[in-house]
Amino acid sequence: MNNIVIVDDHPIVIEGLSTLLQANEALQVVATFTAGQAFLSFLPGAGFIDIVLLDITLPDISGVEVCKQIKKTSPETKVLIISNHNERSIILQMLQQGASGYLLKNASSEELVRCVHDVLDGKVAFSAEVMAIMTRPLQNEPKATPHLTKREKQVLSMIAAGRTSASIAEELCVSQFTVETHRRNLMQKFEAGNTAALIRMAAEQQLL
Amino acid sequence: MNNIVIVDDHPIVIEGLSTLLQANEALQVVATFTAGQAFLSFLPGAGFIDIVLLDITLPDISGVEVCKQIKKTSPETKVLIISNHNERSIILQMLQQGASGYLLKNASSEELVRCVHDVLDGKVAFSAEVMAIMTRPLQNEPKATPHLTKREKQVLSMIAAGRTSASIAEELCVSQFTVETHRRNLMQKFEAGNTAALIRMAAEQQLL
DNA sequence: CAAAATATACTGGAAAACCAGTAGAAAAGA
DNA sequence: TCTTTTCTACTGGTTTTCCAGTATATTTTG
Secondary structure, X not given: OEEEEEEOOOHHHHHHHHHHHHOOOOEEEEEEEOOHHHHHHHHHHOOOOOEEEEOOOOOOOOHHHHHHHHHHHOOOXXXXXXXXXXXXXXXXXXXXXXXXXXXXXOOOHHHHHHHHHHHHOOOOEEOHHHHHXXXXXXXXXXXXXXXXXXXXXXXXXXXXXXXXXXXXXXXXXOOHHHHHHHHHHHHHHHOOOOHHHHHHHHHHOOOO | OEEEXXXXXXXXXXXXXXXXXXXXXXEEEEEEXXXXXXXXXXXXXXXXXXXXXXXXXXXXXXXXXXXXXXXXXXXXXXXXEEEOOOOHHHHHHHHHOOOOXXXXXXXOXXXXXXXXXXXXXXXXXXXXHHHHHHHOOOOOOOOOOOOOOHHHHHHHHHHHOOOOHHHHHHHHOOOHHHHHHHHHHHHHHHOOOOHHHHHHHHHXXXXX
């Protein structure tokens, strides 16, 4: 009997997952959470958990962080990501944090159950669509979400709000040259040729 | 006994919704679809449908269009939107197309059932979070997603891809002045002061 | 404490965007 | 067929971004 925990901010999704999995005698949903922190508080006192079905977008902390903490606290617990994010960079980031599987929320019931079993069997599992994303040729994609410093995030946010470099400099009490250097660094990190591409990519990676 | 149809691109969500609603004796899920066109083909030959639970993001056509067609074909059929989109402009657009209710996918089971009943009773129903969005003071929000011409959409997409006006002009076989005029019109429609704000807003409204 | 990372700031210049206006042709709609 | 909308293109100019480099100070990390 495999113990399953579900962490997703959508109660309807939790309901759907529970219903699908409970139909399988070998699987038992032992707890569900709609927030990451509540789950992390639950984790140390929990019995053994075979697998966690984990969303990335949670209301309090990121699924990335939750995955990291799961792997730190219970290395044998498998993590299967179920998300709406279909960017290769995010998929790779989750795998790097120790997730054993990834599927999109539009996956079929059969795919879900297959992935759960594959992950429990010690394999890495993807739904068909994620497999297609992972295998298509790389084309102008950043390899991963770039690491941004605190100041860079601040400047990026203000750029996206439509502010000019002069206006940002005034508010942050720095020189316009400083802001221009931050912009340049941001463009290099995202491999963007201009501000439009920068903002689009940042939006795609949920950084705004 | 109320007949319900569910249209959502996520099978897991369909499963969750079905499970929650079937527990209510007055409600019966008579059909489910993961694509808009399949549902629209089904609609004319269907018996009476009291309410359709409809997502906005579908793989083939937009939930906006589906809603419009439902209201044209079966004006008495109620539409309750269940979506991840929390922008006021999108909510208003759905209401304008005849939807009677709107809730986000993070709504609780109780809220879902309450909204279904309220809509069946002839009321307009929102989940608490949507209600909060609808009642908060307007702040720098475009009133609705602006109407874009075919050419404007094309230019917007190319701007977002990082192209310069000169490069766009070359590919579209028009003058750079023409592209600049399109940019200006786009900025006016979105009430954006520069390209960064334009692209951010377009991304927010799922236009990219 | 040293190394690395981050933040800051400047030069000199070119490229691109933004501005506010004007105006005609073509396509679409009533 | 007329009106409206969309697309096209230009003027003359200012503002802003982008470029490639250099360099120092501060903070963080090992």
